[in-house]
Structures are given as structure tokens and as C-alpha cells.
Amino acid sequence: VLKDLLDQDIESVGDPTQCHAVAIDGRAPKYDGGIVTRLDCVPFSVVVNKDAERFYDEGEDVWPKRYAIWGRLVAAEKDQVAYAIIDSRSIDLFMPSVFPPIQAETIEGLGQQLGLNTNALRATIDGFNAGCQEGEFKPTELDGLATSGVTPAKTNWARPIVEPPFYAYELRPGVTFTYLGLKVDETAQVQSADGAIENLWAAGEIMAGSILGQGYLAGFGMTIGTVFGRLAGKGAAEYVR
Structure with a gap:
């Protein structure tokens, strides 16, 4: 129209x-998937691209102010795809997708299922974990729990991804309107x-x-x-x- x-x-x-573009599950239909395909796990995850590298601050601000930029961020990455990696401590902290997460007992196993270079993914997760600092994790507010010495920094909700099983979602850009x-x-x-x-x-x-x-x-x-x-x-x- x-x-x-x-x-x-x-x-x-x-x-x-500019557009309203959210990160949706890569298994969503091409059109009219609806809000149930939106992925809200980003603030509690590490998000990597096809090279298994982080590319943006996952904890930049509260999710209602940031969820509409992540589709555009993913669209700028290779093949317009990214992957959110979380551990068992974070799986219940966000509205679940209509699709179940990919699951593995190890980071390497998760990387294999995602088709990522497992050594590169392991290095990214280890580097992120090493940069996490002590502090109180507060999932419902900006907690200032930030990484140190990690680029890009994660400025809130940064805690190590260490508790198996590990989970992942494939992120794709979903345009709502321009x-x-x-x-x-x-x-x-x-x-x-x-x-x-x-x-x-x-x-x-x-x-x-x-x-x-x-x-x-x-x-x-x-x-x-x-x-x-x-x-x-x-x-x-x-x-x-």
C-alpha cells in the first residue's frame, strides 16, 4: 500500500x-511471524556473528528501548545472521520464543550445531567470561554489571556464561515497518x-x-x-x- x-x-x-526491525528467530516464517518469533534473550546473552565474534553491547540499555535496533544490527552482519549464546542461569529470564532453543552440554557442541568455528566461539566466550566483574546481577534493572577489557564492552548484565547446558538462538532481522x-x-x-x-x-x-x-x-x-x-x-x- x-x-x-x-x-x-x-x-x-x-x-x-531507518526502520523498526527486531531480532527474530531464524526459523520464523518469511512473513507475518508475529511477536512470538521475536527473541528477547539478547540482554542476558553473548551475541556473535558468523565469525563467532561479538559486534555490539548486548546490555546497552533496558530492552524496551533497545529491542527495535537489533534487527538492523543483525542485518549489517555477514549473511544477515547472528547467534545469541546463553547458559542455564539465563534461560528463564526472558519471554520464550515459539521455537525451542538449540541446546548442548558444551560451548563447542553448541558451535557445531550452529555451524560456527568452535575454536573461535570458545575463544570469544572465554574472553568475555574473563572480562566479567564481580557484582550483583539484577535482571530487571540497569545493574552496571559491566565487562572490563572486552571490546565491545557489555555495560549491564555481564556475567560469565559457564553453567551447562548452554543454549543458542539464531537471530535474523525482522522488519515491522519503515x-x-x-x-x-x-x-x-x-x-x-x-x-x-x-x-x-x-x-x-x-x-x-x-x-x-x-x-x-x-x-x-x-x-x-x-x-x-x-x-x-x-x-x-x-x-x-
């Missing part, structure tokens, strides 16, 4: 390089270069570019759908009277 309207010279707004959207005014009426379209209003994700620039906070999509849905409905109802 968005492409069709833009092809009809509806005015666009927003950044075409930040390029239809331009609307304060009444949710869609705009063209010649002004407002007489009989067209928009709400929610299709006009997200009118509101969002960068970043995302959990629930914001529902918020713009609710607020602009009411405005759009009011405008459309008044038009047909």
Missing part, C-alpha cells in the same frame, strides 16, 4: 534508511505536493515517518495508531457527512 501511494506522488516523509512513510498534517490528512488529499487520511505505521526520526520506544507504534487513528476517523467521518 505504501509503495502504491508513493508511486501516485503522495508526499513522503522520514528516513528511508521510517519512510506518508506525510500527514496534524489532522492525519495525507499530503501531496499540491496540498492535502481531499479524501485520504492515514494512521499508524504507514505514516510513522511523520513522527519518528531515529530510535524507538516500546508501544510507540500502538500510540501513533491510536492517536492518529482517532484523528483520521474523525476527519473521514466529517468528510462523508
